[in-house]
Amino acid sequence: MSAHTASLPKDVQRRKQAGLPPWLNPPPLGLRLIKALVIAVIVVTMLYPLVYVIAMSFASPEQARAGVIFPTAYSLDAYRAIFNGGTVSTGLRNSLWVTVVGTFLSLTASSMLAWGLSRTKQVPGSKAILIMVLATMFFSAGIIPNFLLVKSLGLIDSLWSLIIPGLVSAFNMIVIRNFFMNLPSELIEAARIDGAGEWRIFLQIVIPLSKPVLAVMGLFYAVSYWNTYFNALLYINDSEKWPIQVVLQQYVLAGVQIPGAYVSPDQPPPPGVTLQMAVIVLATVPILLVYPFLQRYFTKGVLTGAIKG
Structure with missing residues (x-):
């Protein structure tokens, strides 16, 4: 040394x-x-x-009124009250429907479009269509034209207005397309030689091999639909069709009292702070529970589709 x-x-x-x-x-x-x-x-x-x-x-009414930081006595009165009111449960049902139906339709449309655009040699004009899709990432029609379009389609006050205008995300579709392009071309050609058509190749070979990227993109779509807020303010006037995020804004940020939020008619309603925190939990925790089940797909699904493309 x-x-x-x-x-x-x-x-x-x-x-x-x-x-x-x-x-x-x-x-x-x-x-x-x-x-x-x-x-x-x-x-x-x-x-x-x-x-x-x-x-x-979960704080007891006494400790909630006392303003303690971390309660030591707990109660379910806040959850009983907001579910008795019915407004929050209706918002949860609306958000659940929009999330499940929207995620399924978005994944279906995005994967089909991505598969077509990944077959540049077999699909004439696919490059021009890809450029048009990419253009939507940088240019938008604006709020008023979008509102007029939704109105002309008769989707005002319909939950479909929260799904159809944003059915396909250009970014998510590009990630899926790049993943498809990295699949073994020999496997696809062998299936085509054996007589398999495009639909059979897509459904029986491509989709099973693409579970990681579809799981992650499904999570992205689900989070987006669950957190739908601004479009609901624009297109939904009927409070019975509000998703949970609009309910959260009305009864937490705006401070409007939740109608019918009583444990029982002969008891006073729970403190407002416990009601607000309970609504926040119900609006946040359900989508958080999905993350642990899809976390193992993040690296393989996103990085493979985003980097290697």
């Missing part, structure tokens, strides 16, 4: 002796502790609001 190498820190000496660049070696203990501390702070910062909202939604 030379005198210059001996004067270097021990971790640098180990890297030089191993012949590896610094970024391929484990970081020193001090740096790892700093990283762990930073991650812990971020986790606490992200989890604190969620834990607080959930805890306050």
Whole structure:
């Protein structure tokens, strides 16, 4: 070992002796502790609001009125009251219908369009159609033309107005298309030689091989439909057809009292803060429960479709 190498820190000496660049070696203990501390702070910062909202939604009326930070006595009165009112449960049903139907139709339309645009040699004019699809990512008609279009289609006050105008996301379709283009061409050609048509290749070969990207894009569509808010304000006037996000805005941000939100007629309604927190939980937690089941598809589904294309 030379005198210059001996004067270097021990971790640098180990890297030089191993012949590896610094970024391929484990970081020193001090740096790892700093990283762990930073991650812990971020986790606490992200989890604190969620834990607080959930805890306050279950707080007893006495502790909620006292303004405690974390309650120690719990009650289900807030949830009983908002479900007795019926407004929140109706909003949940509307959002669930829009999310399930919209996600299915969007995945179907996006995957079919992506498959057609990935077959540039077999589909005449596919490049021109792809350019038109990409143009929608940079140019929009605007709020008023979109409203007039929805009105002319007779979709005002219809839940279909929350699905049809945004049925296909150009970004999601491009990711699916890139994934399709990276599928083994030999497998598709072999199926075509065996006499399989385009529909059979698409349904029996392409779709089963594309479960990762379809799962992730389905999650993206589901989150978008579940969080539909602005379009509902524009196109839905009937409060019975409001999705849960509009209900959340009306009865949490605007401070409007939830009609019929009583545990029983002879009892006073729960404190407003517990009702608001309960509505937030019901509007947020259902879509969060989907993430753990699709997390393993993120790397394979998104990165393969976005980078290799």
